[in-house]
Amino acid sequence: MLFQLVQDAGLRWGSSDVLVSNSRSVSFGKVASRARELVDVWSGFAGTRVGLTAAIGVDWLAAAAAIDALGSTAFLIPGDPTAPELRSFAEVYKLTAVLDAPALPTSVAQAPWQNASSSVVLFTSGTSGQPKAVLHTWESLASGIKRSDKLLGMRMLLTYDLARYAGLQVLLTALTNGATLCIPPSRNMADIVRTVIDEHVELVSGTPTFWRMLLANSADDQIRRMSLRQITLGGEAISQPILDALRTAFPAARITHIYASTEMGVCFSVHDGREGFPTDFLQGDALPVRLKVEDGRLWIQSGRSMAGYLNGPGDQSAASVRDTWFDTGDAVEVRGDRVYFRGRESSRINVGGEKVYPEEVESVIRRIDGVVDVRVSGLASAIVGQLVRAEIVPAAGVDAESLRRRVSEACREHLAAYKQPRIIQFVSDLAAVGTMKVQRRASQP
Amino acid sequence: MADDLRGVVIAMIRQVLSDHGRIVAAVLDEQGLFADGVGLDSLDLATLVVRLEQATGRDPFRSGECDRLPRTVGELVSIYRGKATA
Numbered sequence: 001m002l003f004q005l006v007q008d009a010g011l012r013w014g015s016s017d018v019l020v021s022n023s024r025s026v027s028f029g030k031v032a033s034r035a036r037e038l039v040d041v042w043s044g045f046a047g048t049r050v051g052l053t054a055a056i057g058v059d060w061l062a063a064a065a066a067i068d069a070l071g072s073t074a075f076l077i078p079g080d081p082t083a084p085e086l087r088s089f090a091e092v093y094k095l096t097a098v099l100d101a102p103a104l105p106t107s108v109a110q111a112p113w114q115n116a117s118s119s120v121v122l123f124t125s126g127t128s129g130q131p132k133a134v135l136h137t138w139e140s141l142a143s144g145i146k147r148s149d150k151l152l153g154m155r156m157l158l159t160y161d162l163a164r165y166a167g168l169q170v171l172l173t174a175l176t177n178g179a180t181l182c183i184p185p186s187r188n189m190a191d192i193v194r195t196v197i198d199e200h201v202e203l204v205s206g207t208p209t210f211w212r213m214l215l216a217n218s219a220d221d222q223i224r225r226m227s228l229r230q231i232t233l234g235g236e237a238i239s240q241p242i243l244d245a246l247r248t249a250f251p252a253a254r255i256t257h258i259y260a261s262t263e264m265g266v267c268f269s270v271h272d273g274r275e276g277f278p279t280d281f282l283q284g285d286a287l288p289v290r291l292k293v294e295d296g297r298l299w300i301q302s303g304r305s306m307a308g309y310l311n312g313p314g315d316q317s318a319a320s321v322r323d324t325w326f327d328t329g330d331a332v333e334v335r336g337d338r339v340y341f342r343g344r345e346s347s348r349i350n351v352g353g354e355k356v357y358p359e360e361v362e363s364v365i366r367r368i369d370g371v372v373d374v375r376v377s378g379l380a381s382a383i384v385g386q387l388v389r390a391e392i393v394p395a396a397g398v399d400a401e402s403l404r405r406r407v408s409e410a411c412r413e414h415l416a417a418y419k420q421p422r423i424i425q426f427v428s429d430l431a432a433v434g435t436m437k438v439q440r441r442a443s444q445p
Numbered sequence: 446m447a448d449d450l451r452g453v454v455i456a457m458i459r460q461v462l463s464d465h466g467r468i469v470a471a472v473l474d475e476q477g478l479f480a481d482g483v484g485l486d487s488l489d490l491a492t493l494v495v496r497l498e499q500a501t502g503r504d505p506f507r508s509g510e511c512d513r514l515p516r517t518v519g520e521l522v523s524i525y526r527g528k529a530t531a
Contacts, residue, residue, distance in 0.1 A: 382494070382506035383514070384487055387491050387492060423492070423495055
């Protein structure tokens with residue numbers, strides 16, 4: 001299906017750019033012809049499992065399309081893995097090959113036939129816990145992609161790893177609609193700000209963490225020089241302050257927040273600039289998915305979901321979750337005509353038996369002047385199980401002791417005693433490990 | 446050295462209390478740690494233990510050297526001293 005999508009795009013928008021990076025670009029037509037070339041020389045990969053990393057560079061899309069055409073399974077390996085990591089990865093998942101350099105193989109010896117239908121394996125970000133291998137098809141990945149003439153020629157920024165669900169959504173949107181994907185030369189915020197301005201980027205999809213860092217790293221005149229028309233947030237809990245900050249910075253842009261997961265796909269999007277979502281979504285067939293609130297958590301039934309988890313090495317017979325109710329693990333609360341997210345069940349901190357959602361504490365701290373960003377997590381304690389810890393990125397030039405005092409005061413005013421962070425640390429960044437999502441792991445001090 | 450450790454423990458107790466805006470005049474060895482003495486609760490004690498680990502590199506409660514919570518300031522100091530003299 002990806003191969004067909006690439007060929008169709010090549011015919012329709014042949015000489016337009018699909019990818020731009022570091023002033024190098026590749027056209028739709030070039031990707032289509034490169035994919036055909038690779039199919040011709042890669043017959044040995046047919047029906048096997050092949051790993052792909054971002055190190056392939058501009059040929060990544062052509063390689064993924066060729067693997068699809070050969071009826072093989074593409075394992076999209078995220079991040080920047082080391083050689084030993086790749087070797088153990090290939091062993092665990094029984095991969096025929098891992099492609100991790102711009103120089104792709106020019107011929108492949110025949111391998112024993114394993115399966116005949118192409119699929120895609122990607123990995124959850126492991127925001128809370130171990131990453132899981134998730135089995136999709138290109139059809140299920142592309143099923144939520146919007147088609148709109150307005151997107152033709154639109155310039156989009158890639159803020160996600162291409163190997164992640166969100167990155168693939170951005171890529172498939174460009175491929176389906178003839179839009180151009182601009183890839184920043186690095187994950188450095190100054191480079192990203194420059195790319196947005198210099199490449200005249202109009203559509204950006206990123207996590208709240210990404211947007212907070214973009215706003216904190218852009219001068220007022222840089223914000224004015226940005227031509228954003230569509231701002232999309234997803235991947236983490238969306239709270240009102242970041243929606244308001246983006247509305248103020250970019251008054252002309254449409255602001256959308258999306259609820260999606262690697263497992264369930266895109267479930268719904270909200271455009272009214274308010275956190276949470278309308279209770280209308282819980283009823284009827286307003287959405288392509290069905291939602292319900294049970295035991296204080298959001299449950300989803302979706303035809304766009306994964307086929308299942310890959311249950312360990314060599315096993316593709318994962319239990320199907322498509323069209324069954326799936327517990328998202330997101331704690332929600334209905335107030336009036338709105339459903340609000342309280343936080344992830346799995347990131348909940350247990351302080352002497354009392355439950356604390358990091359998101360609630362973070363939203364109190366994030367409103368304080370001089371705080372760029374914050375992560376709240378549980379710190380193991382032999383006495384009370386876990387203690388609440390806040391790691392804070394302070395704004396430049398802020399006095400640490402006075403900020404610490406103001407944080408303590410705000411928390412005492414707005415939070416019950418057990419929710420107040422007992423350990424407050426100042427850090428230079430929150431080490432988002434390539435996903436631009438805050439990593440939540442209870443840790444030792 | 447031992448007296449330094451006592452000083453560190455007492456300074457940290459004062460710091461945890463001052464987080465709640467409370468100031469104590471004197472902290473004595475025989476004083477109780479909890480409601481009957483300087484007035485810590487279990488969260489305060491847990492906070493104190495994390496901060497003492499940051500200062501001394503040790504958590505005697507997690508490492509299993511200590512299977513019972515101390516009742517007085519002096520007992521807490523001697524728990525931390527335990528390893529120092531071993």
